[in-house]
Amino acid sequence: MQQSIFGTNSQNLLPFEGESYLYSGFFTKTQSDRFLKVLVKELAWQQEPIWMFGKQVMQPRLTALYGDADKPYGYSGISMKPLDWTDELLEIRDLVRQHIGVEFTHVLCNYYRDGNDSMGWHRDNEAVLGKNPSIASVTFGATRIFQMRHHATKNHKIEIPLTHGSLLLMTGQSQHFWEHQLPKTKKVNSPRINLTFRKLI
Numbered sequence: 720m721q722q723s724i725f726g727t728n729s730q731n732l733l734p735f736e737g738e739s740y741l742y743s744g745f746f747t748k749t750q751s752d753r754f755l756k757v758l759v760k761e762l763a764w765q766q767e768p769i770w771m772f773g774k775q776v777m778q779p780r781l782t783a784l785y786g787d788a789d790k791p792y793g794y795s796g797i798s799m800k801p802l803d804w805t806d807e808l809l810e811i812r813d814l815v816r817q818h819i820g821v822e823f824t825h826v827l828c829n830y831y832r833d834g835n836d837s838m839g840w841h842r843d844n845e846a847v848l849g850k851n852p853s854i855a856s857v858t859f860g861a862t863r864i865f866q867m868r869h870h871a872t873k874n875h876k877i878e879i880p881l882t883h884g885s886l887l888l889m890t891g892q893s894q895h896f897w898e899h900q901l902p903k904t905k906k907v908n909s910p911r912i913n914l915t916f917r918k919l920i
């Protein structure tokens with residue numbers, strides 16, 4: 720049984736100008752163990768290059784994009800063509816959709832092999848996501864610290880441990896006013912999978 724996002728355990732983690740909610744035990748341990756195992760094995764993981772300061776560098780993680788449409792989804796100077804939903808990704812999408820009420824069209828999958836893999840500061844604010852996108856972020860595997868900070872001031876940094884089976888919803892003005900990252904850590908040497916469900920308009 721999934722926890723309702725309208726339950727009493729949800730409170731806005733952002734102090735102002737956006738809304739983000741964490742549902743720690745959204746998936747059961749049994750579900751989470753199964754999804755971690757299957758997704759590591761079955762998704763079409765690739766290490767993609769991105770452009771940074773005029774140079775091409777490899778991303779410090781593996782990624783895969785799945786979704787409805789045959790339309791490419793570009794970010795950070797790369798364009799990815801979505802693959803067709805797998806059974807497990809559809810199952811997870813439907814559980815998340817049931818509770819958030821958003822018809823997600825795509826899921827960007829990230830595979831952090833260990834604490835050396837990471838994602839730098841960014842906002843998910845591409846025009847194709849619309850003005851105030853709701854992004855649902857699901858984690859299986861190692862707990863990693865997810866950081867958010869106010870984009871304009873770089874102040875008000877908050878740290879959110881994203882545990883096995885957790886769901887983080889970033890919504891409202893979050894992607895306009897707040898940026899986020901997943902820093903490297905020496906404390907983790909096991910894998911983590913993160914799925915960010917998005918609705919392209």
Ligand SMILES: O=C(O)CCC(=O)C(=O)O
Pocket residue numbers: 827829838843856865881899900901913915
């Ligand atoms: O791995 C995470 O928790 C963050 C992923 C993320 O920010 C993204 O895919 O845009």
Ligand SMILES: [Fe+2]
Pocket residue numbers: 841842843899
């Ligand atoms: Fe992001």
